[in-house]
Each structure stands twice: as structure tokens, then as C-alpha cells.
Amino acid sequence: MAENITYTLHELVSALDSYADEVLRDQYDVSFSQFQFLAILATEQPSDLSHLATCLGVTRAAVSKRVPSLVAGGWITTSDDPENARRVMVSLTPAAEDLVRLASADLEEAFASMFADPRLDPATTPGALSVTALNAHLNTLTSILHDKGHC
Amino acid sequence: MAENITYTLHELVSALDSYADEVLRDQYDVSFSQFQFLAILATEQPSDLSHLATCLGVTRAAVSKRVPSLVAGGWITTSDDPENARRVMVSLTPAAEDLVRLASADLEEAFASMFADPRLDPATTPGALSVTALNAHLNTLTSILHDKGHC
DNA sequence: ACCCTGTTGTCAACTGGTTGACAAGACGGA
DNA sequence: TCCGTCTTGTCAACCAGTTGACAACAGGGT
Known part of the structure; x- marks a missing residue:
């Protein structure tokens, strides 16, 4: 990794x-x-x-x-x-x-x-994250260092 | 977003x-x-x-x-x-x-x-994720669709 | 009416990647 | 030993982006 x-x-x-x-x-x-x-x-x-x-x-x-x-x-x-x-x-x-x-x-x-892979399912993998939650986190990261989006 | x-x-x-x-x-x-x-x-x-x-x-x-x-x-x-x-x-x-x-x-x-931004701190933002945890999730995603790394 | 400034699209020159062809060497098997 | 095949680096041609310059137009202030 x-x-x-x-x-x-x-x-x-x-x-x-x-x-x-x-x-x-x-x-x-x-x-x-x-x-x-x-x-x-x-x-x-x-x-x-x-x-x-x-x-x-x-x-x-x-x-x-x-x-x-x-x-x-x-x-x-x-x-x-x-x-x-x-x-x-x-x-x-x-x-x-x-x-x-x-x-x-x-x-x-x-x-x-x-994204339906079991390795991403919180039920089987402790601490795993839904894709929408992951997306939200990435958006937060993006907005922290680059406030203005393109559109 | x-x-x-x-x-x-x-x-x-x-x-x-x-x-x-x-x-x-x-x-x-x-x-x-x-x-x-x-x-x-x-x-x-x-x-x-x-x-x-x-x-x-x-x-x-x-x-x-x-x-x-x-x-x-x-x-x-x-x-x-x-x-x-x-x-x-x-x-x-x-x-x-x-x-x-x-x-x-x-x-x-x-x-x-x-990455020390408060918006990423689980203590202040419910559901937030540490960078190392985020990295692990992204690695999982990568390995799901692209098994072989470059090096 | 005129000028100044900003916006818009296009151009030539350049950059850093790709593909496909190739020659030079490495190497194993008959 | 010699031949076929693989690996390795390089080349020419191409592709899709960039920069910097430019001309054409828009629009506001005087």
C-alpha cells in the first residue's frame, strides 16, 4: 500500500x-x-x-x-x-x-x-466508508486547499 | 459540492x-x-x-x-x-x-x-476521517479496480 | 465621438507525452 | 555455433495541451 x-x-x-x-x-x-x-x-x-x-x-x-x-x-x-x-x-x-x-x-x-465490493462494506469491514461519505470527505479536502471550483 | x-x-x-x-x-x-x-x-x-x-x-x-x-x-x-x-x-x-x-x-x-483543518477533525466534525484512514480507503479502492501497482 | 480597458477567439511556437519501427545486445535451445 | 526471440534504448511522427502575441469586438468614462 x-x-x-x-x-x-x-x-x-x-x-x-x-x-x-x-x-x-x-x-x-x-x-x-x-x-x-x-x-x-x-x-x-x-x-x-x-x-x-x-x-x-x-x-x-x-x-x-x-x-x-x-x-x-x-x-x-x-x-x-x-x-x-x-x-x-x-x-x-x-x-x-x-x-x-x-x-x-x-x-x-x-x-x-x-464500489459494491465487500471490502468497502462497513458491515464486513470495520471502519469502511460509503462512497457518498467518501465523496463528501474528498470535497472537504478540495475546498480546503482550492476554494474556487471551475464552474 | x-x-x-x-x-x-x-x-x-x-x-x-x-x-x-x-x-x-x-x-x-x-x-x-x-x-x-x-x-x-x-x-x-x-x-x-x-x-x-x-x-x-x-x-x-x-x-x-x-x-x-x-x-x-x-x-x-x-x-x-x-x-x-x-x-x-x-x-x-x-x-x-x-x-x-x-x-x-x-x-x-x-x-x-x-490536513490539520478543523473540518477534518473527528472531534469537531462528526464522521470525519483521519488522513491515514482516508489513505487506506483510497488504497482499497485502487486495489479493487487495478490490482497491479507500478513498482 | 473617442479612447482605454477588458473579453474573446485564434495563431505560431513550444512542451511532454504517445505509438510504431527499429537496431543492438542478451540469452536459451537445437 | 547459430538462430529465434526477448529486452532495451532511441528515433520520427504525431497528439493534446501550454504560453504569449494578436486582432476584433464590447462597453464605459470623459
Whole structure:
């Protein structure tokens, strides 16, 4: 077992990411980062590039470069903001909305069954924690050292 | 608070990383990824490129490309393995050993004081968890979905 | 009306990773 | 000994992010 909690966290995150990536590629033929882009856009729709960039935690330039391929793939559409000629507004296509809905449910179910492991059950393992309680703790930790969330 | 635990984990990790990066740049003039490279090498010294790559969780090519600049910076030295002419063995310089020792202690202290927040104290917050207990839970989670560690 | 300042998207150049191909050496079995 | 196979490091090409610069537009104060 890793002694250092930062090391543990990196391991866990990369394990979760690669698992999610595998599921998404197998069943929906999209990468994890594509799904992430679309899933976040789904909750912020319609959004301009800048806002999307801060939500994704990347720079405007990075988002700007990803847009053309997502448009070509039929996942998003761009439009003008009549209020501001500089702004580029982005929305999901119906196909992307379906994808986000189905894949989110799939991933959630996959994680739930993974978290159903007996080693995480307080009834069998003394001191174990429910996932929601764990999530709350991690959120507390995050808010302690990084007060402002992205969105 | 983020509802999704994977999202929470990403937030926490990136917050921890950028905090560590800031501390290391301010006080030791190295980046987080440089420190990471040296700190892992410190526990595996001396090591060939392949082993170092698996410990770092990157490819051999990535390590191969980083070596020249670390040698130029006076952090590592390379030598031949008399047993195997293909192998390139890597070791820390004394300066790097000092850096790893001092910076590790500094970071550990910084994290400890961060984790001393009252919101994480079981005495004041019912249901709160010690960092070591949290670490154990995260390790359990990791081992459930990704049995093999890097090193 | 005009300027100053801030916002927004895009670009070129760079960084640090990946993949796939490859050559050099290690090594065991026929 | 020689051959097939594995390991090891390196390379070119690529990918997805960053930074810093920039131009276009928005909007407020004078």
C-alpha cells in the first residue's frame, strides 16, 4: 500500500480514467476526453468557448483547437451570439445528447458495481466508508486547499 | 459540492498538484514533474530506463527524452551496466539527493498542516476521517479496480 | 465621438507525452 | 555455433495541451 496520500490519489485517478476510457471506447466508440467535453457541455449548454474552457479546466486555445473535429464528428454545432459578434456559441447535437445520457448511466452503473465490493462494506469491514461519505470527505479536502471550483 | 466522485477526485488531484508545483518552484526552483522523477528515482536508485519508466507510469521513450536535460541540470548521472551493454543506469547526484530529502520533508509538512483543518477533525466534525484512514480507503479502492501497482 | 480597458477567439511556437519501427545486445535451445 | 526471440534504448511522427502575441469586438468614462 502506498504510504503517501498524493501518490495514492494519482494511482486511483489514473485507474478510474483508464477504466472509463475502456468502457467508452468499447461501447460508444468515443474517448474519455471526448466524453468529458460533451458531458460538461451538456450541463452548460449553450456555452461560449471561454466558459467551456474554464469548466474543463483547460485554456481557451485548447478548446478552440478541439472544436473543428467535434463539429466534423457530428457531436457539436457552433452558432453566433447575436449579442456579441466575437462569441462562438457551442451546443450538442441530438446524437451527442443521447450519447451523454446513455454513457453517463452506463459509467455510473459500472462504478456503482465496482464500489459494491465487500471490502468497502462497513458491515464486513470495520471502519469502511460509503462512497457518498467518501465523496463528501474528498470535497472537504478540495475546498480546503482550492476554494474556487471551475464552474 | 460535486456529486460525482470521479469529478471530485480529479479536482482534488489537480489542486494538490498545482499546490505542490507552486511550493517546489518557489522554494527549490524545480517543477513538480522534475521532483517526481527525482523522488521516484531516489527510492529505486540505481535504475535502468525501463524500470524507471514503469515506476513513473510513462513509456521508455518519454524517460529517454527527459534524461539529457536532467543530466545537463546536474540532477542525475548515467553510467553503463557492465553486465549488459544495452542498459543505461541512472543515479541521483548529491545535489538531487539533498533536494529530494529537503523538498519531501517540506511538502509533507505543508500537507500535514493543510490536513490539520478543523473540518477534518473527528472531534469537531462528526464522521470525519483521519488522513491515514482516508489513505487506506483510497488504497482499497485502487486495489479493487487495478490490482497491479507500478513498482 | 473617442479612447482605454477588458473579453474573446485564434495563431505560431513550444512542451511532454504517445505509438510504431527499429537496431543492438542478451540469452536459451537445437 | 547459430538462430529465434526477448529486452532495451532511441528515433520520427504525431497528439493534446501550454504560453504569449494578436486582432476584433464590447462597453464605459470623459
